[in-house]
Amino acid sequence: MKKYTDTGKKDTRSGFGDGLTELGKKNKDVVALCADLTGSLKMDEFKENHPERFFQIGIAEANMIGIAAGMTIGGKIPFTGTFANFSTGRVYDQIRQSVAYSGKNVKICASHAGITLGEDGATHQILEDIGLMKMLPGMTVINTCDYNQTKAATIAIADYEGPVYLRFGRPKVANFTPADQNFQIGKAVQLQEGTDVTIIATGHLVWEALQAAETLNENGITSDVINIHTIKPLDDEAILKSVKKTGCVVTAEEHNFLGGLGESVARVLSTHHPAPQEFIATQDTFGESGTPEQLMDKYGLNASAIVNAVKKVIARK
Amino acid sequence: MADYKALEDLVVQVRRDILRQVHKVNSGHPGGSLGCTEFFVALYNELMERNEKFTMDGIGEDLFFLSNGHISPVFYSVLARAGYFPVEELNTFRLLNSRLQGHPTTHEGLPGVRIASGSLGQGISVSIGAALAKKLNKDKHIVYTLCGDGELQEGQNWEAIMYAAGNNVDNLIVTVDLNGQQIDGATKNVLPLGNVKAKFEAFGWNVMDIEKGNDLKAIIAGMKKAKEKTGNGKPVCVLLHTVMGNGVDFMMHTHDWHGKAPNDQQLETALSQNPVTLGDY
Numbered sequence: 001m002k003k004y005t006d007t008g009k010k011d012t013r014s015g016f017g018d019g020l021t022e023l024g025k026k027n028k029d030v031v032a033l034c035a036d037l038t039g040s041l042k043m044d045e046f047k048e049n050h051p052e053r054f055f056q057i058g059i060a061e062a063n064m065i066g067i068a069a070g071m072t073i074g075g076k077i078p079f080t081g082t083f084a085n086f087s088t089g090r091v092y093d094q095i096r097q098s099v100a101y102s103g104k105n106v107k108i109c110a111s112h113a114g115i116t117l118g119e120d121g122a123t124h125q126i127l128e129d130i131g132l133m134k135m136l137p138g139m140t141v142i143n144t145c146d147y148n149q150t151k152a153a154t155i156a157i158a159d160y161e162g163p164v165y166l167r168f169g170r171p172k173v174a175n176f177t178p179a180d181q182n183f184q185i186g187k188a189v190q191l192q193e194g195t196d197v198t199i200i201a202t203g204h205l206v207w208e209a210l211q212a213a214e215t216l217n218e219n220g221i222t223s224d225v226i227n228i229h230t231i232k233p234l235d236d237e238a239i240l241k242s243v244k245k246t247g248c249v250v251t252a253e254e255h256n257f258l259g260g261l262g263e264s265v266a267r268v269l270s271t272h273h274p275a276p277q278e279f280i281a282t283q284d285t286f287g288e289s290g291t292p293e294q295l296m297d298k299y300g301l302n303a304s305a306i307v308n309a310v311k312k313v314i315a316r317k
Numbered sequence: 318m319a320d321y322k323a324l325e326d327l328v329v330q331v332r333r334d335i336l337r338q339v340h341k342v343n344s345g346h347p348g349g350s351l352g353c354t355e356f357f358v359a360l361y362n363e364l365m366e367r368n369e370k371f372t373m374d375g376i377g378e379d380l381f382f383l384s385n386g387h388i389s390p391v392f393y394s395v396l397a398r399a400g401y402f403p404v405e406e407l408n409t410f411r412l413l414n415s416r417l418q419g420h421p422t423t424h425e426g427l428p429g430v431r432i433a434s435g436s437l438g439q440g441i442s443v444s445i446g447a448a449l450a451k452k453l454n455k456d457k458h459i460v461y462t463l464c465g466d467g468e469l470q471e472g473q474n475w476e477a478i479m480y481a482a483g484n485n486v487d488n489l490i491v492t493v494d495l496n497g498q499q500i501d502g503a504t505k506n507v508l509p510l511g512n513v514k515a516k517f518e519a520f521g522w523n524v525m526d527i528e529k530g531n532d533l534k535a536i537i538a539g540m541k542k543a544k545e546k547t548g549n550g551k552p553v554c555v556l557l558h559t560v561m562g563n564g565v566d567f568m569m570h571t572h573d574w575h576g577k578a579p580n581d582q583q584l585e586t587a588l589s590q591n592p593v594t595l596g597d598y
């Protein structure tokens with residue numbers, strides 16, 4: 001088994017902030033917009049370095065998306081920043097018409113995604129955003145797993161022409177992917193090789209999947225672990241190759257099982273290579289207040305839940 | 318005539334409740350809560366006509382909607398101390414499986430809460446709906462709403478403000494917590510609101526100021542005047558000039574405590590400025 005080490009817990013939103021800082025220095029067309037959450041989104045440094053390219057919109061997310069869309073006309077590359085809930089559901093039609101349908105090069109950067117937002121509770125914990133965004137034609141949907149990957153993704157999406165939804169989170173989590181990684185949109189990352197099961201994870205669940213694979217390995221079960229950071233376009237090829245080998249799959253995400261990564265994987269499999277699948281995801285429910293760990297535990301979004309799902313899915317082969 | 322001594326005691330106790338709630342879970346929003354404490358105490362104990370028992374429909378009583386849901390600590394404390402649920406339950410604020418969610422919700426069935434809030438900018442619309450339902454029910458009672466000043470930057474408010482005036486929703490009193498602060502700084506630096514009074518007036522509202530928004534007497538007198546203005550064809554707006562973090566010297570006049578809890582030392586200092594009156598939960 002490959003060994004992955006946590007080089008020190010960091011929040012993925014800081015990866016976004018640091019990526020944006022770097023982009024600010026190297027790409028003069030990058031502009032940043034925020035809706036009264038500069039600190040939470042870690043956009044302060046970009047703001048300090050480039051006050052003329054930072055736009056404080058106020059608590060007005062719909063206006064922010066519209067302004068961002070307008071700024072692309074003239075060649076700017078706008079990065080909008082607010083919580084995931086206010087980046088998607090709040091402004092869905094603005095994104096749909098002014099960004100996606102109009103084919104505008106806006107990068108919608110969303111922090112505090114999922115249940116690990118914690119104590120603020122369900123009003124702020126969106127578990128539907130992947131579904132909302134992946135349904136929009138032409139929208140690229142990325143959900144990164146750690147600080148390094150979020151930083152790399154932030155930098156990479158500036159060079160990609162087209163609308164992107166970049167999803168990351170609030171809590172400090174293991175940082176284990178390489179600092180110098182070459183982030184390729186739409187390309188799955190194989191983290192472990194095995195023959196008994198494929199575990200496909202995204203976001204905060206990737207580290208949990210690695211922990212699960214270790215436990216399973218101790219029990220004589222070997223797993224392919226795949227980090228899907230890009231949910232759309234999905235790396236069908238990597239998924240099919242793995243499942244053809246293992247014959248079953250567990251998907252893991254911090255999102256509702258309706259509309260998430262799991263459903264995208266199920267579509268690929270049912271079309272090309274039907275195989276048993278178990279879903280680690282929230283079960284069509286809203287979240288609630290609590291600490292991130294408590295919530296991940298209560299809603300079955302951690303390594304032990306993945307281990308159980310793997311045992312179940314292998315039995316269904 | 319109000320028993321001001323009793324109300325003042327309640328204000329101090331509610332401040333303690335706010336501070337202790339957010340301190341325990343190291344999260345939540347003390348600044349806006351403290352700034353609106355006197356308003357909540359006056360509203361629930363002097364101004365609103367309330368039924369003994371909580372029902373969702375609230376027929377035959379005044380209703381209150383909190384649009385700026387992040388100031389849940391003051392809402393919860395005042396609800397508990399008005400008898401809607403046991404004060405001990407304040408101990409569960411923001412904990413797993415609690416009815417006292419980070420932002421108010423109906424999902425867990427907490428008595429006193431009629432709509433979820435937290436995502437800003439939606440409360441005035443909901444209040445208009447409830448006010449219209451009262452009219453359809455021939456219920457003469459009033460709908461009260463509180464919203465933040467930063468919150469007014471959300472466009473939906475202005476859709477609602479236009480609607481209420483255009484449709485004579487005159488059983489509605491919207492209070493704006495005019496503390497001049499929001500998350501990223503002073504409202505005038507983040508996105509200037511301009512002349513809020515002139516804006517509401519231009520939309521066709523009856524607008525009045527309560528300059529001393531942390532003074533119980535001024536609030537009670539002002540809100541009574543606001544109530545007299547209802548039923549005259551226009552919705553009523555009260556601009557409540559408050560001090561964010563009021564009652565705790567180091568939390569006042571700054572946005573720093575918008576969403577930050579005090580540490581142990583800070584809590585002690587803050588509580589020493591607000592000694593026990595009615596008893597802690």
Ligand SMILES: Cc1ncc(C[n+]2csc(CCOP(=O)(O)OP(=O)(O)O)c2C)c(N)n1
Pocket residue numbers: 035036037059086090348349350385387388435436437438464465466467468469494496498499500561575
């Ligand atoms: C739609 C939406 N956008 C952003 C936020 C994040 N947020 C919570 S409170 C707040 C500032 C609100 O300012 P104000 O209404 O003045 O309240 P105060 O800070 O004075 O308590 C923001 C931006 C939110 N809750 N909802």
Ligand SMILES: [Mg+2]
Pocket residue numbers: 465466467468494495496497498499
């Ligand atoms: Mg304010």
